[in-house]
Amino acid sequence: MTRATKTYVSETVSRLKPSGIRRFFDLAASMEGVISLGVGEPDFVTAWSVREACILSLEQGYTSYTANAGLLALRQEISAYLSGKFGLSYRSDGEVLVTVGASQALDLALRAIVNPRDEVIVVEPSFVSYSPLVALAGGVPISVRTNGADHFKLRPQQIEEVVSSRTKALILCSPNNPTGTVLNQEDLAAIARIVEKHDLLVISDEIYAELTYDEPYTSFPAVEGMRERTILVSGFSKGFAMTGWRLGFVAAPEELLQAMLKIHQYAMMCAPTMAQYGAIEALKNGEHDVDEMRKSYRRRRNYFVQSLNDIGLHCHLPGGAFYAFPSIASTGMTSEQFAERLLLEEKVAVVPGSVFGDSGEGYVRCSYASSLEQLQEAIKRMKRFLSRI
Amino acid sequence: MKLTEKELEIVEIVEKDARISLDTLAKMTALTVEEVEVILKKLEETKVIVQYATIVDWRKIDGHEGVAAMIDVKVTPKRGVGFDEVAERIYRFPEVKSVYLMSGAYDLSVVIEGRSMAEVAHFVSEKLSTLDSVISTTTHFILKKYKHDGTVFDQGDQDRRIVVAP
Numbered sequence: 433m434t435r436a437t438k439t440y441v442s443e444t445v446s447r448l449k450p451s452g453i454r455r456f457f458d459l460a461a462s463m464e465g466v467i468s469l470g471v472g473e474p475d476f477v478t479a480w481s482v483r484e485a486c487i488l489s490l491e492q493g494y495t496s497y498t499a500n501a502g503l504l505a506l507r508q509e510i511s512a513y514l515s516g517k518f519g520l521s522y523r524s525d526g527e528v529l530v531t532v533g534a535s536q537a538l539d540l541a542l543r544a545i546v547n548p549r550d551e552v553i554v555v556e557p558s559f560v561s562y563s564p565l566v567a568l569a570g571g572v573p574i575s576v577r578t579n580g581a582d583h584f585k586l587r588p589q590q591i592e593e594v595v596s597s598r599t600k601a602l603i604l605c606s607p608n609n610p611t612g613t614v615l616n617q618e619d620l621a622a623i624a625r626i627v628e629k630h631d632l633l634v635i636s637d638e639i640y641a642e643l644t645y646d647e648p649y650t651s652f653p654a655v656e657g658m659r660e661r662t663i664l665v666s667g668f669s670k671g672f673a674m675t676g677w678r679l680g681f682v683a684a685p686e687e688l689l690q691a692m693l694k695i696h697q698y699a700m701m702c703a704p705t706m707a708q709y710g711a712i713e714a715l716k717n718g719e720h721d722v723d724e725m726r727k728s729y730r731r732r733r734n735y736f737v738q739s740l741n742d743i744g745l746h747c748h749l750p751g752g753a754f755y756a757f758p759s760i761a762s763t764g765m766t767s768e769q770f771a772e773r774l775l776l777e778e779k780v781a782v783v784p785g786s787v788f789g790d791s792g793e794g795y796v797r798c799s800y801a802s803s804l805e806q807l808q809e810a811i812k813r814m815k816r817f818l819s820r821i
Numbered sequence: 822m823k824l825t826e827k828e829l830e831i832v833e834i835v836e837k838d839a840r841i842s843l844d845t846l847a848k849m850t851a852l853t854v855e856e857v858e859v860i861l862k863k864l865e866e867t868k869v870i871v872q873y874a875t876i877v878d879w880r881k882i883d884g885h886e887g888v889a890a891m892i893d894v895k896v897t898p899k900r901g902v903g904f905d906e907v908a909e910r911i912y913r914f915p916e917v918k919s920v921y922l923m924s925g926a927y928d929l930s931v932v933i934e935g936r937s938m939a940e941v942a943h944f945v946s947e948k949l950s951t952l953d954s955v956i957s958t959t960t961h962f963i964l965k966k967y968k969h970d971g972t973v974f975d976q977g978d979q980d981r982r983i984v985v986a987p
Contacts, residue, residue: 457985470985560987609987731834731849738848781985802980804838808845 448564452787456771460781467810469798470781472609474673474754476728478710479721482674485713486706494705500697502530502681503708509715510681518641518651520664522683529693530703530711534639534667534680536696538603539565541635541663541682544691546571550600555586556789557757559609559637571600577791580759583748584611584791585619588626595626601633604652607640610788610797611757612733612750617650624655633688634662639680642671642722644752645730653683660685663692670753671722672714677707729754729801736800736807743815754801757785761794763821771796773821778813822867827852828860832869835861837971839873876972889918889934889963890941892949893927895956904928907954916944927959938962 507524514520531537546569563573578584606615636652653662667680740747747758767784785792864870912920919932935941
């Protein structure tokens with residue numbers, strides 16, 4: 433038997449493209465003195481009160497499994513949080529599920545609703561996981577390309593252009609990774625009409641909902657008629673600076689939630705217990721910490737985006753998350769060339785926009801979740817780079 | 822006095838970093854440099870911003886390690902001026918770094934810094950205890966400063982994140 437002709441890896445997995453971020457990670461990790469604007473996570477360490485609550489739970493010996501859906505006390509906090517913060521109503525018993533990061537929540541949501549060859553609309557530029565997760569669930573990802581000139585907002589017409597009889601669902605992400613774009617109430621209401629018209633489900637990834645800086649945030653299931661059509665995915669990673677804890681949650685109407693719970697109980701059993709105890713503290717007493725982090729991101733956003741424009745990289749002011757997505761069209765380079773040369777010549781790591789889909793070409797993603805000193809130095813180096821090319 | 826949102830934002834930023842450039846400050850707050858200058862001037866004139874100071878870790882400088890103590894002071898308040906008069910008599914000494922009026926078991930909390938333990942002891946026995954209104958003092962020497970005014974000494978601020986992540 434020869435290895436060349438036979439593989440044990442499934443066809444679905446074989447067909448998946450490796451993440452484009454990987455290559456840059458390997459390159460950047462091998463270099464010294466790199467300022468990385470390529471990190472998709474907060475630069476804050478989790479609040480001490482949260483870490484302390486986790487330590488306490490370990491000291492007290494809470495080391496066994498929890499209920500499949502997660503600790504009831506945590507689900508109750510999540511339910512109260514969604515209600516208080518976004519005006520949403522989800523029962524802690526039956527409509528809330530604690531997951532291993534929002535990533536697992538996305539995976540569960542897709543596996544729970546996708547039949548073979550069902551189409552799921554992915555809005556590009558998009559988080560790198562959506563399309564692969566759709567494919568792994570047996571579905572077909574269908575891309576919608578948003579437009580940089582329109583600040584990458586999803587418009588109803590763009591959905592109309594790709595919707596078919598096989599379209600099952602739409603994945604929304606607001607605030608968006610990588611563009612930082614926030615869809616406001618008006619934008620969402622317009623999308624809701626199309627969703628209703630074509631009888632679609634929406635997986636709304638609201639992991640960055642805590643991090644919006646200008647307008648009040650509207651959660652998609654809060655839009656009239658959308659609660660019954662929405663699987664709300666969120667978690668603690670970004671807003672609460674808890675990426676490594678791997679803790680997310682999903683809220684949905686009971687039928688959908690129970691379908692996800694069915695997969696979860698077989699595939700995962702439950703989210704890590706100690707992380708759940710930390711999360712209870714985060715929701716109970718973490719609001720002040722989140723407010724302080726939000727303020728800090730907003731200031732750095734203002735500084736960084738203005739500075740990008742000053743050095744000649746046009747960038748719209750993103751309403752949320754912690755990413756700036758400047759256009760590099762003026763340089764005449766592809767986003768990959770730009771990112772690679774910037775890394776090799778000036779040791780600044782940014783992520784080429786093309787990694788996030790074809791419509792990200794001509795842009796790069798810069799995370800401003802770095803210290804002000806780092807951002808200032810990065811701007812200095814980028815300016816030098818631009819003046820030379 | 823009531824501050825606008827932008828004024829408050831500027832106070833919060835310069836409290837953490839007094840050396841921040843006007844240009845950066847302006848960008849962070851989405852104001853012009855001129856507007857920032859006007860706000861800072863106002864904050865300085867109204868003594869909202871009292872001083873731009875630096876936190877120094879003197880332990881790192883040979884021969885300047887110094888000694889600091891916190892002294893709990895019980896005093897007799899005076900009619901008409903309460904604790905203010907004796908507090909003033911104490912804070913006028915340059916070696917006194919801070920004086921607070923406290924609730925609880927004692928009245929004034931005095932922080933003093935000196936070059937040696939003997940110098941601090943001398944201050945307590947000769948200057949502080951001898952004041953008419955002072956009833957008693959309890960001196961606590963500071964053995965090590967871990968955190969001062971919100972700043973952790975010797976904090977390793979390494980970034981533990983991976984270099985590129987989705």
